[in-house]
Amino acid sequence: xxxxxxxxxxxxxxxxxxxxxxxxxxxxxxxxxxxxxxxxxxxxxxxxxxxxxxxxxxxxxxxxxxxxxxxxxxxxxxxxxxxxxxxxxxxxxxxxxxxxxxxxxxxxxxxxxxxxxxxxxxxxxxxxxxxxxxxxxxxxxxxxxxxxxxxxxxxxxxxxxxx
Numbered sequence: 200x201x202x203x204x205x206x207x208x209x210x211x212x213x214x215x216x217x218x219x220x221x222x223x224x225x226x227x228x229x230x231x232x233x234x235x236x237x238x239x240x241x242x243x244x245x246x247x248x249x250x251x252x253x254x255x256x257x258x259x260x261x262x263x264x265x266x267x268x269x270x271x272x273x274x275x276x277x278x279x280x281x282x283x284x285x286x287x288x289x290x291x292x293x294x295x296x297x298x299x300x301x302x303x304x305x306x307x308x309x310x311x312x313x314x315x316x317x318x319x320x321x322x323x324x325x326x327x328x329x330x331x332x333x334x335x336x337x338x339x340x341x342x343x344x345x346x347x348x349x350x351x352x353x354x355x356x357x358x359x360x361x362x
Contacts, residue, residue, distance in 0.1 A: 204259040210252065217246045231287045248279035268313040277304040296340055303335040 220234045220242070234242045256271040281300040312326030 200261065202260050202264070204257065207254075207256040207258065209254045209256075211250075213250045215248050217248065231285070234284050234286075242284060244280075244282035246279065246281045246283075248277070250277045251275070265316045266313060267316075268311065270309075270311045272307070272309045274307040275305065277302065294342075296342055298338065298340045300336065300338040303337075304333060306330065306332045 218236045220232065220236045222232055236242045236245070252273070252275040254271055254273045256269060258267075258269050260267045279302045281298070281302075283298050285296045285298070287294040308328055308330040310326065310328035312324065314322055314324040316322050
């Protein structure tokens with residue numbers, strides 16, 4: 200018979216929008232600039248990102264407290280965009296490259312850990328966790344003035360189960 204059962208739910212959510220303009224060469228003349236500030240096609244675009252994670256736990260015992268356990272499920276999702284323009288040379292439009300990228304990642308993991316109090320002076324603890332990860336990146340690079348595609352739209356996807 201199960202005893203002292205407790206359920207716990209944890210969660211978090213985060214949203215951010217990144218804007219930057221960075222002088223890559225570090226000199227007084229802006230010879231190389233990376234930008235995600237937005238406002239024009241030479242300034243890229245702000246990069247929104249969201250992360251969400253949650254966990255559900257079940258804690259309890261059995262056999263008059265001689266067995267205690269925690270079981271649960273963890274999950275996390277992440278979506279982000281990075282739309283940057285890198286400009287090199289005076290004027291800064293002479294060699295511009297636009298990079299549009301997106302990330303779509305998720306992971307989930309069920310787990311169980313239990314401790315058996317065998318004797319007053321002896322306890323045995325064991326557990327198992329299974330994790331599955333999915334990672335996906337899409338990236339396209341173009342030159343806005345020539346329309347040349349430098350890095351075609353590619354997607355990498357991988358499921359990685361782990362014990």
